[in-house]
Amino acid sequence: MTIPKQDTTTIRALQGLESSSSSIRLQAALAVGTTPDPQFIDTLIDRCAIEPEFYVREMLTWALTRHSASMTVPKLLDEVRSERARARSQALHTLSKIGDRQVWPAITRALLADAEDEVARSAWRAAVVLVPEGEEPELAAVLSTQLGRGERETQLSLSRALIALGEVILPTLRAAMKDLDPRVRQHAVATERLLRNPDAGFEFAIDEAKRIVALGRTSQEG
Known part of the structure; x- marks a missing residue:
């Protein structure tokens, strides 16, 4: 990388930011954020796309x-369209923080x-932050198509995103409770629980949902 004349700092x-040491990269990112300068933006974004350490990415x-x-x-919107999954994921995460x-139109289906999963989870979190007022039910319907997806961590991320939308998700969850796929039904029941x-915890909710689905009951039936 060619660096123009700049001060030592x-x-x-x-x-x-390009050090092999994660602690040095962390300190460099802290320094850049403490004294922001437009000349750092491209380097920060480029690093986001390849940074392996979560706390450095944060x-x-x-x-x-x-x-x-x-x-x-x-x-960041350019990065959302990147072929690299980490670039898409971190750009979405950063947009949600901004x-x-x-x-919002960039948060596509x-x-x-x-x-x-990493990208989808970032997209879910960004969507519930950026969704325009009044479009929450439509977003809930789109998010519900991902019910039953992945392992516990991914399912918990989706449940949290849906719950952030509030009670507008209930009609969508109740429809999902009738899905032919038991994983979808379980995830919908757990999210409703x-x-x-909220204090129940996801593990408890999903275990309870499995029992409910196994018995052929929904929350509407008790």
Whole structure:
């Protein structure tokens, strides 16, 4: 990477973002976010697409949110269309933290059903933050097509996203409780239980849902 004439602190931060040490990358991202400068934006976004450490990615996202949204959002929207799953996932995550609802059209059905769980989960979280008022029922219907997907971590992410939409999800969940796929029915029941009792915990809710589905009962039947 060709670095133009810059002060020593800037050069050190840019080099730090590319260090093999995760702790150095973390400190570099912190420094960049503490003293934001537009010249860092491209490097931050490029690093997000390949950064293996979760806590470093979180700091990179924080650093991006410290810069002007007018400069970061267009570049992040480009990343949402990337062929690299991590680039899509982290861009979506960062957009959700920025919270600019004008990017809502970029949260497509394709992203919400992305084959990569990491991307889909980021898309679900971004969607519930950015959804325009009044479009929550439609979003709930789209999200419900992913019920039963993946392992516990992915299912919990979807349940949390749905629950964040509030009671508008109930009609959709009740329809899903009649699905032919028992995994879909179980996930729908567990999500409804968590909506009613957030303190229950997902493991308890999913185990209870399995019993309910095995007995052929829905929440409407008791």
